[in-house]
Structures are given as structure tokens and as C-alpha cells.
Amino acid sequence: MTDPTANLLEIENLEVRFHGERTVHAINGLDLELKSGEVMTILGESGSGKSVTLKALLKLLPERRTAMSGSMTVGGIDVMALKGRALSDYRGKTVSMIFQEPALALDPVYTIGDQIAEAVMRHERVSKKDALARALDMLKRVRIPSPESRLKNYPHEMSGGMRQRAMIALALACKPDLLLADEPTTALDATVQIQVLLLLRELQKEFGMGIVFVTHDIGVAVEISDRIAVMYAGNIVEEGTVGEIIKDPRHPYTKGLLASNLHDADAGETLSSIPGSPPPLDVKPDHCSFAPRCAHAEERCLSALPPVFKPGPGRRVACILEEGRAPQRLGQRLPEPA
Amino acid sequence: MRKGIFNRKTNAVRAVDGVSFTVAKGETLGIVGESGCGKSTTARLLVGLEGIDAGDLIFDGDRLGVDLSLKDLWDGVQMVFQDSYASLNPRLTIEETIAFGPKMRGVAADEARRLAHELLGRVGLAPARFAGRYPHELSGGQRQRVNIARSLAMKPRLIILDEAVSALDKSVEAQVLNLLRELKDEFGLTYVFISHDLNVVRYVSDRIMVMYLGEVVEIGPVAAVWEKRAHPYTAALFAAMPSMDPDNRTEVPPLAGDPPNPIDPPSGCRFHTRCSFAEPVCGKTRPKSVAVDGAADHDAACHMLDPISGHSKSAGGSRLEAAE
Ligand SMILES: Nc1ncnc2c1ncn2[C@@H]1O[C@H](COP(=O)(O)OP(=O)(O)OP(=O)(O)O)[C@@H](O)[C@H]1O
Ligand SMILES: Nc1ncnc2c1ncn2[C@@H]1O[C@H](COP(=O)(O)OP(=O)(O)OP(=O)(O)O)[C@@H](O)[C@H]1O
Ligand code: SF4
Ligand SMILES: [Mg+2]
Ligand SMILES: [Mg+2]
Numbered sequence: 001m002t003d004p005t006a007n008l009l010e011i012e013n014l015e016v017r018f019h020g021e022r023t024v025h026a027i028n029g030l031d032l033e034l035k036s037g038e039v040m041t042i043l044g045e046s047g048s049g050k051s052v053t054l055k056a057l058l059k060l061l062p063e064r065r066t067a068m069s070g071s072m073t074v075g076g077i078d079v080m081a082l083k084g085r086a087l088s089d090y091r092g093k094t095v096s097m098i099f100q101e102p103a104l105a106l107d108p109v110y111t112i113g114d115q116i117a118e119a120v121m122r123h124e125r126v127s128k129k130d131a132l133a134r135a136l137d138m139l140k141r142v143r144i145p146s147p148e149s150r151l152k153n154y155p156h157e158m159s160g161g162m163r164q165r166a167m168i169a170l171a172l173a174c175k176p177d178l179l180l181a182d183e184p185t186t187a188l189d190a191t192v193q194i195q196v197l198l199l200l201r202e203l204q205k206e207f208g209m210g211i212v213f214v215t216h217d218i219g220v221a222v223e224i225s226d227r228i229a230v231m232y233a234g235n236i237v238e239e240g241t242v243g244e245i246i247k248d249p250r251h252p253y254t255k256g257l258l259a260s261n262l263h264d265a266d267a268g269e270t271l272s273s274i275p276g277s278p279p280p281l282d283v284k285p286d287h288c289s290f291a292p293r294c295a296h297a298e299e300r301c302l303s304a305l306p307p308v309f310k311p312g313p314g315r316r317v318a319c320i321l322e323e324g325r326a327p328q329r330l331g332q333r334l335p336e337p338a
Numbered sequence: 339m340r341k342g343i344f345n346r347k348t349n350a351v352r353a354v355d356g357v358s359f360t361v362a363k364g365e366t367l368g369i370v371g372e373s374g375c376g377k378s379t380t381a382r383l384l385v386g387l388e389g390i391d392a393g394d395l396i397f398d399g400d401r402l403g404v405d406l407s408l409k410d411l412w413d414g415v416q417m418v419f420q421d422s423y424a425s426l427n428p429r430l431t432i433e434e435t436i437a438f439g440p441k442m443r444g445v446a447a448d449e450a451r452r453l454a455h456e457l458l459g460r461v462g463l464a465p466a467r468f469a470g471r472y473p474h475e476l477s478g479g480q481r482q483r484v485n486i487a488r489s490l491a492m493k494p495r496l497i498i499l500d501e502a503v504s505a506l507d508k509s510v511e512a513q514v515l516n517l518l519r520e521l522k523d524e525f526g527l528t529y530v531f532i533s534h535d536l537n538v539v540r541y542v543s544d545r546i547m548v549m550y551l552g553e554v555v556e557i558g559p560v561a562a563v564w565e566k567r568a569h570p571y572t573a574a575l576f577a578a579m580p581s582m583d584p585d586n587r588t589e590v591p592p593l594a595g596d597p598p599n600p601i602d603p604p605s606g607c608r609f610h611t612r613c614s615f616a617e618p619v620c621g622k623t624r625p626k627s628v629a630v631d632g633a634a635d636h637d638a639a640c641h642m643l644d645p646i647s648g649h650s651k652s653a654g655g656s657r658l659e660a661a662e
Contacts, residue, residue, distance in 0.1 A: 046479025046507045100478045101423040146599035160420045161373025186504040189373045189534045190578035191593040216507045219580030242584040260509040265541050271512035
């Protein structure tokens with residue numbers, strides 16, 4: 001297989017802009033790397049571009065209204081250049097996705113069994129019978145009760161959590177190299193959620209699969225991932241191992257997000273949340289997007305993009321507060337200290 | 339406000355069976371349970387979207403179908419659906435979606451629009467930026483907040499929130515939960531709050547109802563249920579919460595075995611096929627709902643809690659300790 005030290009996924013300077021009645025700069029110069037067999041969780045503000053990043057990787061954004069630039073490679077494949085047959089081979093086989101909304105992935109007019117079997121037959125030369133057997137096996141592995149009869153169910157006949165498990169089965173049926181999982185366990189109760197997380201961990205080891213996982217649940221991120229990237233306004237503001245992010249968050253947004261967790265909050269107590277609202281994104285950010293909400297913001301935060309500091313291998317923080325702490329830095333423009 | 343007994347039967351699935359509970363005015367009832375156990379079905383029954391095959395629904399003293407019409411019920415009850423995408427009309431802008439209900443009720447277009455903008459602001463979606471957008475132009479969490487704003491626009495007395503904050507990041511979630519609490523204090527609203535996030539349920543609820551396979555297995559004040567975890571399923575559910583410690587991840591799921599087939603649920607106690615305390619009586623007799631430690635407001639349906647059930651752990655009413 002592939003060299004374990006090589007990157008499975010490389011995203012460089014990705015920009016995604018939507019044109020409509022108004023322009024939305026959804027992704028703004030995002031860099032991301034993932035080794036095969038690694039699990040990366042993206043945490044972040046609602047609307048910060050997590051789903052858009054994953055959809056861009058599958059080229060699922062509406063072509064006419066989307067402007068994309070930068071580069072994305074998966075296992076050496078240049079994603080930007082893919083089209084036609086190569087694109088449909090890539091989708092589902094090289095990379096597959098568990099969507100945030102089951103409604104977007106599951107076709108209401110086909111049974112779950114047919115949909116999984118069809119996906120298997122599209123990528124592998126197997127008979128319908130074998131494909132259905134694989135579908136059944138996958139439904140079992142994601143712990144759908146009475147899988148034989150659920151094969152014949154239409155999506156609307158299942159509960160929210162079962163639809164989500166069916167979608168996980170669909171995404172894993174062809175053993176992809178890279179799995180994109182957009183909040184795959186939010187509709188699952190804690191007992192099934194932990195089973196699915198353990199299952200994903202197990203399959204990930206078995207297939208050597210890389211996973212980019214999106215969740216709002218910090219506990220889930222802790223259970224599943226090796227690394228965490230924190231997103232804000234279309235870019236990654238901090239990245240590190242799970243332990244580094246949980247125990248030593250550096251970016252003020254990450255700190256605010258972790259403080260908003262209501263883990264130990266008492267009923268009736270006002271929950272702490274980050275004041276203010278996210279930036280409009282109608283223009284490309286030319287300064288720190290978090291500055292208007294940040295208690296530590298200085299003049300220069302509002303006048304230029306913050307440099308990206310790299311305090312350690314695989315660790316990065318895009319905030320001036322790192323200055324003086326971190327030995328190395330990326331960023332070309334280094335603002336003069338005030 | 340009281341909810342009566344539901345008993346919805348279909349040939350295929352008895353999605354909800356013999357469920358009986360009340361929600362007091364101004365209180366928040368949290369519903370948790372296995373996925374597919376009938377929480378959303380219960381919610382749809384409460385808003386009259388699902389036919390009740392047997393049993394009653396009583397809202398503010400009036401019985402549905404007797405002294406209360408569906409339309410009356412809908413005047414007082416709103417629901418925020420689990421699937422935020424499927425429940426928004428793709429051809430209406432966000433503003434139109436929120437203003438639609440009030441307009442149907444005779445609110446002037448201008449006023450309905452003003453209300454829509456106000457509510458968008460309160461759920462953290464600046465109207466100037468979001469009012470004119472269509473559902474597909476929003477992120478998952480943004481759509482969920484539109485659904486919440488839409489239900490608030492109808493000025494309901496009871497709101498059923500089915501996984502209504504599950505797609506929100508923790509900071510926005512805190513903001514929305516703060517808003518729900520403010521509105522409750524301001525207007526004496528009543529909530530039924532369905533969520534898989536046990537931390538959220540603990541924070542918002544006055545009482546918790548735990549469901550397993552279409553039945554209520556435990557119900558009581560939040561603190562009592564949280565501490566006692568009297569029913570073995572409740573104990574397993576709470577034990578399955580993700581660890582927050584990267585050096586100490588979960589290795590073994592607290593509940594093994596496959597969820598049983600809801601079309602043909604296990605006899606006796608429906609949990610007996612997966613319960614580590616199950617004894618022959620559990621497969622034979624359906625456990626009665628009994629008071630936990632004599633508390634009038636805390637019930638659970640497990641033979642171990644019933645001194646006369648014949649379960650060996652029930653002798654002398656000795657109580658199950660929360661399973662690890
Ligand atoms: N087709 C589109 N047209 C215009 N704007 C869009 C479109 N799709 C997404 N957006 C906007 O792009 C931004 C990023 O959306 P995205 O769905 O990636 O957010 P997210 O990080 O996944 O949020 P959530 O946690 O709420 O799901 C949002 O502000 C959203 O409103
Ligand atoms: N239209 C339908 N036809 C047949 N079965 C259905 C239908 N709708 C729901 N069910 C079944 O009823 C049961 C309860 O479903 P419900 O949606 O109430 O579960 P839930 O507790 O909300 O689960 P989740 O937490 O996964 O959303 C499930 O077994 C489901 O498959
Ligand atoms: S009644 Fe029996 S099977 Fe059911 S929860 Fe209690 S001990 Fe377990
Ligand atoms: Mg999303
Ligand atoms: Mg549901």
C-alpha cells in the first residue's frame with residue numbers, strides 16, 4: 001500500500017466562493033494535511049466552512065455558482081482536475097462521505113439495500129447477489145437491528161438514527177482510502193454512538209483508512225481522533241493533537257469554544273458563550289476574522305492577517321499571542337510589534 | 339397541561355406502546371433513549387401529526403378529538419423537527435418561511451416580517467445577511483436555528499424540540515439554550531426536549547424520561563435520575579457518554595448486543611435480551627413501573643425495583659447500584 005509517512009490528503013490554499021444574490025467567501029486559503037491511517041477532527045463555528053471543505057473534496061459544490069481555487073490531492077490524485085469517469089471512480093471508492101443530512105445522501109425512492117448494492121456494483125465487478133450480501137454485512141456492522149428486513153426499507157421508514165447508520169454503511173461499503181464524516185453520530189444515542197465510534201476506529205485500523213471527522217461534540221472528538229483542527233470563518237485557526245487542543249488551547253476562539261461546553265453547568269445558570277457574531281464573509285478576510293470578538297485584539301489584528309506560528313510538529317496557531325512563545329513561524333508578512 | 343396515554347399500533351411497528359406521561363405547565367421534560375425507540379414518534383403524536391390508534395392526548399385540560407380540534411392544538415403547540423433540511427420549504431427564503439405562519443393567522447405582512455427579523459437576530463442570524471437566503475444556502479446549524487425561529491414566531495405555549503440543537507457548535511448552542519430559557523421565563527413556555535446529548539438534557543430539563551423500544555423505562559426529576567440510574571438501561575446509557583480524557587478513551591461499549599427488532603419486541607421486559615441483570619422472570623413478565631426509593635415522582639420499570647416480582651435482587655427491595 002501507500003507509504004505511511006506520505007500524506008494521503010493535501011489541501012493547499014483552498015478558496016471557495018459562492019456567487020448568488022450576495023457573495024459568500026466560505027473558505028479562505030485553507031491548508032490541511034492528513035496521513036493515511038490518521039483521524040483528524042474539525043471542530044468549529046457553525047457556518048465556518050466545515051461541510052463546504054468536505055464537499056469541495058468530493059467536488060459536490062454547485063459548479064455554476066461556485067468559484068474554487070488552490071489545490072487538493074488525495075493519494076496523489078489531483079482532485080481539481082477530475083471529471084467524468086475518473087471523478088465517478090474517485091467518489092465512493094477513493095473518498096466517500098457520510099453527510100450531515102441523511103436526506104442529501106439517501107435516495108427516497110430506492111431501498112437501503114439497493115442503494116448500498118448499487119454503490120458496490122458501481123466500483124467492483126460483483127454480481128447483484130454478492131453486492132446485496134455486502135450490503136447486509138455492512139448493515140450488521142453498523143448495528144442496525146434486524147438488518148435482513150431493514151435492507152428492504154425505504155429511508156422514510158427508518159428513524160433518524162437508523163438512517164444515519166445506513167448512510168455510514170453506504171459510505172464504508174467500498175472501503176474508501178479516505179472517509180469524510182460530517183457529524184455522523186449526532187442522531188445517535190450515547191450507547192449506539194460509542195459503538196459506531198469504536199467501529200469506525202476498528203475499520204479505520206483494518207482498512208488503513210484516513211478519516212476527516214466533523215463534530216461539535218468535544219467528547220466525540222476525544223474518542224475518535226488523533227488530531228484536531230479548529231475552524232473559524234473559512235480557515236483553520238489552530239491545529240494540534242487531541243491532548244494539545246483539549247489541555248493547552250492557544251487560540252482565543254478555541255479557548256472560547258471549550259469554555260462554552262456545558263459539561264458541568266448547573267441548570268438555570270446562564271451558559272457562557274462567545275460574545276458577538278461571526279464575520280459576514282461577503283469580502284475575503286484581510287485581517288484576523290476573530291478580532292471583533294476577541295478580548296485580546298490589538299490594532300494590528302484588525303489591519304492584517306495574523307501570522308501562523310508553528311510551536312511544534314503538526315501544531316499551528318494563527319494568532320499574534322503566540323509571538324514570543326513559538327520559535328518558528330510561517331506567515332510572510334510579520335507585523336511590527338506595537 | 340397533561341398528556342394522556344398513547345398507544346399507537348400498526349401492523350408493522352408499534353413505534354410507541356402504552357406510553358403515558360404528563361408535562362406540567364412551565365416545565366421542561368427531557369426525553370432520551372435508544373435511537374429508533376420512538377422519541378420522534380412520541381413527539382409527532384404530541385403535535386397531532388401522527389394518528390393515535392388508542393389512547394388520549396389531553397392539552398390544557400381538553401381532550402383531542404373531543405373538546406379540542408387539531409387546529410386548536412396547533413395553535414398552542416409547535417415542533418422543531420429533527421431533520422432541519424427536510425422541514426424547510428426550499429422555495430421560500432428564510433424570512434418568508436418564518437413569516438408564513440403568522441401571516442396565515444392574519445398578522446399583517448409588515449408585522450410578520452418585522453417579527454421574522456427580530457427572531458432571526460435572537461437566534462444569532464443577522465437578518466441583513468440571512469433573511470433573503472434559501473435553505474440550501476445555509477449551513478446545518480444555521481438551518482436548525484431558522485427552524486427554532488419559525489416555531490417561536492407562532493407564539494406557542496408548548497414547544498417540542500426534537501434534536502433541535504444537535505447541529506450547533508457549543509458556543510451557538512449555549513446562546514440558543516440561553517434564549518430558550520429566557521423565553522420560558524418571559525412567557526411561561528413549556529418544552530419537551532428530545533436530545534441524544536445527555537449533558538444538554540441534564541442542563542435544560544426539570545424531569546427526564548428515558549425510553550427503550552417504544553416504552554418508558556424510567557421517569558423522574560433530573561437530579562434523581564442522574565444520580566440513581568435506577569433502570570439498567572438508564573445506567574448503560576449514561577455510562578456510554580464519551581470520555582473527555584484523551585488518555586482514557588472508551589474501549590468497550592457499555593451496552594453490547596444488537597438492539598432487538600421493534601416489529602417483534604422481546605417478551606416481558608423489552609430490555610431483558612441485553613440486560614446484565616436479567617433473570618427468567620424478566621423474559622416472562624412485563625415489569626411494573628414502581629416508585630424508586632419510595633419517591634412519588636420517580637418511577638422505573640424493572641423487576642429489581644419491585645419487591646414482589648420474584649427477581650433475586652428485588653428481595654427486601656434492595657436497590658440496584660448504578661452499573662459501572
Ligand atoms: N450554496 C451556498 N450558497 C451560498 N452560501 C453557502 C452555500 N453553502 C454554504 N454557504 C455558506 O457558507 C458558509 C459555510 O457553510 P458550511 O455548510 O461549510 O458550514 P459548517 O461549518 O458546516 O456549519 P455547521 O456546523 O452549521 O454545519 C456558511 O456561512 C453558509 O451559509
Ligand atoms: N413511516 C414509518 N413506517 C414504518 N416504520 C416507521 C415509520 N416511521 C418510524 N418508524 C419506525 O418507528 C420506530 C420509532 O421511530 P422514531 O423516529 O420515533 O425513533 P426515535 O426514537 O426518534 O429515533 P432517533 O433517535 O434515531 O431519531 C423505528 O423503528 C422506525 O423505524
Ligand atoms: S426487568 Fe429484568 S431485564 Fe428488565 S431491566 Fe430489570 S433486570 Fe433487566
Ligand atoms: Mg456543516
Ligand atoms: Mg428521532
